[in-house]
Amino acid sequence: MDPRIRTHAEIIVDHSTRIEAGDDVVVSMPAVAEDLAVALHEVLGDRGANPVYLNNSERASRAYLRASDDEGFETPAHQLALYEETDAAIIARGGPNASEQSDVTPETNAAYRRAMRPVLDERLGTRWCLTQFPSSGHAQLAGMSTEAYENFVWDAVTLDWDEQREHQARMVDILDGADEVRIRSGEGTDVRMSVAGNPTLNDYGEHNLPGGEVFTAPVKESVEGEVHFDMPLYRKGKEIEGARIRFEDGKVVGHSAERNEAVLTGILNTDEGARYLGELGIGMNRSIDRFTYNMLFDEKMGDTVHMAVGNAYADTVGEENERNESAEHVDMIVDMSEDSTIEVDGEVVQRNGTFVFEEGFE
Template sequence: MDTRVRRHAEVLVDQCADVRRGDMVTIRASRQAEALVVALYEALGQRGARPSLSWSLPRATRAYARAMDEADYTTKDHELAAMEETDVVFLIGGGPNAFETSDVPPEMSQAGSRAHKPISEQRLDTRWVITTHPTAAGAQRAGMSTATYEEFVYDAVNKDWAAQSEFQSQLVEILDPAETVHIVSGDTTDITMRVDGMRACNDDGDHNMPAGEVFTAPVPDSVAGEVYFDKPLMRQGNEIRGAALTF
């Protein structure tokens, strides 16, 4: 097994989720992430956890959504019941085609999201982790060779997270007592917001891997200005470019 994959699994199990003996663990992954799933099972077995696996199959999701009647979308009670018994959730991206569900009608995607909402909210009560496995499809979207993309991902995952947390804490110390944040970027982004009373958070690998953010939230109704996003976003099989918001 690639030692980088095994290290990725160890980071997920120890750094992110702090898996303990007897934990009920749910893994949802694409078939292309099989190597990481195997490494996770090995690490979970060494720690005495109890995993279950469900494969993410975008082609099946597409077929179901295009055949479904919108009114028939209801919460899957058996999936909700399983989530209620789950201690840790690992969600692993890295599928073969990011655009697989791009031709699912938006109203069907929205109906599916509404039906899934109780399960998503229940997941927030677990020790949940979202990560990705580097695949050829991901490399293609990034405009990289597969080997270069693998190095890119593993360099972001397999690092000293204690040292990274300490490094990021410097920004937390600046942001936490702040009253106002003013962001200026390029010719289109100039936005201000109040953050007094809001907590600055150090994203050092609790829920996202790779991690590496320091974030907070604005005081409601305090945001003013315009922000432009020059990076694309994938959402439900669709690529969104040129998003802008004016407050």
């Protein structure tokens, strides 16, 4: 076994989920990630935890979704009960074919997401961690050799997270207590939103591994303007390119895409909350230096911002504000490296990807 897999497992257990003796832990990952599952079970055994292992198969999920009636999905009570009794959940992505579910319709995906929302909410209430195993399928999607992709993933996972936390804390200080954020990029993006009363979180490799962003939730009905998401989104085996969304009073009132617009429409039609923003995130991880069609990495890149339609994380919504709720949470990315600014309460805090506290800011 590659020794980096054991290191990966130790970071998940000790840093990301802070496992203690007696914790009940769900480990969910595909067969290709069995080495990581084995390493995790070794570390969990060392810590005195109690794991249960779920094999997450994209092929099996595809078969089920294609065979099912959209009107027949129900929340699986046995799966809900599992997470109700779980202290921590560890999920890894990976697989031989990143496009396995490309022939499942957007309507079926939306119906299934609605039925599974109580399970997702329960899982998000645990000490959860989502990570990536460097499988050949994702290497191919990223346009990299398997070896190069392994190096990319494990270099990102084994970052000095204390140092990254300190770097990102400077942006958290700017956003905490702020009122309005304005994002401008090129001719296609000019959007304003209030973040008043909503906390800003510092993601340094806990719920997401790798981490590398700061994020908050917009006040639900405050978002105004247009956004051109000029970096692609890979969604259930289909690539959405050139997405454009227009907001009024917080709600999506117009949208288009240069490719796979129907997939974007299906996301927005999942439920009422899918037409509001649930997250504003700012990528700050300079070690992730290339786009790989994997949102777990891509949204963390420096010189980017991302916005998620759908569910807002409870920890990012202040007590006086309404939390947007949805079965969806879909991140989309804006390249901020050129002709771009982030303004906080009228002051430019990032220009062309460089933060006000970084060398080279003008």
